[in-house]
Amino acid sequence: MFSLHLDNMKHPSVYLLLGVSVVLLTGGTVSKVSLINTPDLQQFFSGESMSLSCVEDGQTADGCTLKRTRGGTTEDCGASGSDFGVFKGSVCVLDLLSSYTGVYWCETSAGQRSDLINITVVHKEDRAFILEIPALPVMKGSDITLHCRHKDGSTHAAYFYRNSHIIGDKSKSQKIVIHNVQQSDEGSYWCSTDISGASPQSYLRVRDPPLPPTSSNLITASTSSGSGANDTAGYRPPTPSSPVSVLHLLCHLLVISPYCVCSILLALICCSRNSGK
Incomplete structure (x- = not known):
């Protein structure tokens, strides 16, 4: 085992490796953002109301955008020139019209998406x-x-x-x-x-x-298979994946591997400086 001293860590590459390691460690866990719709229904009559909100780790998600796709056009709740909802605090409230039939979700600034939900609004005359x-x-x-x-x-x-x-x-x-x-x-x-x-x-x-989130779950995930659900309006979604997918496992491996490489390089640099090379 190497004994590392701060006064030996003056090489610029040491600080670079440390910075990369910290970023990788802090970025290894991603919270899942969720869309909450109230009431939790797929079908409505025109004239009824529905509210949408984004939640992350059980709390209202900051910097999250509520989105809708209908007729090939994507809109943001409360956006200028759009009839898609009105914000009341952190909640998007919709007075539903039959034209509001579409796919709804919320998205973070980093591009992370919630589950998609299909909403159907019908006119009472129809x-x-x-x-x-x-x-x-x-x-x-x-x-x-x-x-x-x-x-x-x-x-x-x-x-x-x-x-x-x-x-x-x-x-x-x-x-x-x-x-x-x-x-x-x-x-x-x-x-x-x-x-x-x-x-x-x-x-x-x-x-x-x-x-x-335990290591045993990751081992189980590596031996299981599945495909993620990707719902769109008018299509039958495929079988949803298990909560911990193979892709999720690969993401963890991609995070851990560079960290291990950085740690080895850091130890070699410090060892070389201690030997005077």
Whole structure:
């Protein structure tokens, strides 16, 4: 083991290596930014309201932009010349119109994105019913409840479908409760009645619960495979990845490897100076 003394560290390359090491260590952990929409629904009638906010590590994220894509155009909440929402404090509030159907997310100044959510807004003259279904991915093992809501605000007995198949007891129900949600429950859902047609379709996403950041999780991730979900309006998203992906593991390795190289070079420089070379 080498004994390093500050009075021997006068070579410019030593300071450079130390600086690189600090940057790599402090940049190795990236917090995940999340989009919170209230209420957590995918379908709305025009004239209703919804709010959006960005959260990072359980707190409101500073320097985060709320974005929307519709018709190939991306807009920022509260931007000049855009009708996309009004900020009230750190919350973006939307008075929904049918034209607000699109994909929503939040993005940090560093380019980190939250999950994308698909929002469908229908005019009451076009449809009588919408399906109340979560917009954000639901955790595996949780319970969710689906309702078929009429434009007057009441819930009606209806048939509920997933991927063209009736779910439940194949008769009309006031609601459908999916207990202990699993990956097999992912799919396109909608409801239908005998009198006023069907609701729009929305895709339910299921995710594994988040795992604590331990070394054993990284080892598990290196032996597992998966593909990240990348939702866009009108497309069925692929199977979501596990919380710790292979790409995440590679990012950690890319951070650790340069640090190890810097440490070795630092030790060699100090050793050379101590020997007078």
